[in-house]
Each structure stands twice: as structure tokens, then as C-alpha cells.
Amino acid sequence: MHELTDQQLIELHRALVELRRELQKQLEDSTDGAKPISLDASIGRLTRMDAMQQQSMVQANRRTARTRLTRIEAALRRYHSKAYGLCVECEEEIGYARLKAQPEAPFCIGCQGNRETRDA
Numbered sequence: 001m002h003e004l005t006d007q008q009l010i011e012l013h014r015a016l017v018e019l020r021r022e023l024q025k026q027l028e029d030s031t032d033g034a035k036p037i038s039l040d041a042s043i044g045r046l047t048r049m050d051a052m053q054q055q056s057m058v059q060a061n062r063r064t065a066r067t068r069l070t071r072i073e074a075a076l077r078r079y080h081s082k083a084y085g086l087c088v089e090c091e092e093e094i095g096y097a098r099l100k101a102q103p104e105a106p107f108c109i110g111c112q113g114n115r116e117t118r119d120a
């Protein structure tokens with residue numbers, strides 16, 4: 001029981017592939033920024049603090065990107081096993097509007113809400 005049309009599925013699949021590529025690129029491009037900062041005395045203390053702040057931001061962004069990438073890859077696996085678009089918890093339709101906003105969404109809005117209440 002799939003409410004999504006073939007056209008919508010193709011569109012969402014394309015969005016997932018596109019997002020995966022962007023995130024992979026982002027992770028590749030930020031490898032340098034995440035490297036440990038050398039304690040070379042030739043850079044001043046303030047510069048080093050800037051660099052450390054910059055680095056922790058890069059690392060936080062990389063963590064976010066990796067988490068999202070994992071969800072996207074899981075969504076692509078569901079797509080290939082014909083389970084895409086169904087909530088992994090209750091197997092109800094997630095709905096096109098929600099998937100369009102977040103193609104990697106694993107839960108329907110109800111289950112997502114339950115999880116957030118439970119985790120809070």
C-alpha cells in the first residue's frame with residue numbers, strides 16, 4: 001500500500017542521491033579543517049584560539065553531516081527493498097509532504113513525535 005506515485009518516488013530518490021553527494025563532498029572538503037592544530041609557536045595565541053574555535057565548528061558540522069549521511073544511506077537501502085516511505089516503527093505511510101522536506105525521514109510524524117516526547 002503505497003500512496004507515493006512513481007514520479008514522487010523517483011523525485012525523492014533523486015533528492016536522496018543528491019543529498020548524499022553533497023554531504024560526502026562536504027566531508028571530503030572539510031578533512032583539513034578537522035585535523036589537529038599544530039602547536040607551532042609561529043602562530044599567535046589568538047590565532048590559535050580562532051583556529052581551535054574554527055576546528056570545533058568544522059568537527060561539529062562533520063558530525064552532523066555524518067549522522068545525516070547514515071540516515072540517507074539507510075533511506076536508500078529502504079528504497080531498494082521497497083520499504084521507502086513507510087515508517088520504520090509503525091509501517092504507516094510517512095507522507096509525501098514530510099518526505100519532500102526530509103527525504104531521509106525514517107518515522108511518520110506520529111512516531112517521531114512519540115520518540116521526541118519519550119526522549120525529552
Ligand SMILES: [Zn+2]
Binds near residue numbers: 091092111
Ligand atoms: Zn510511525
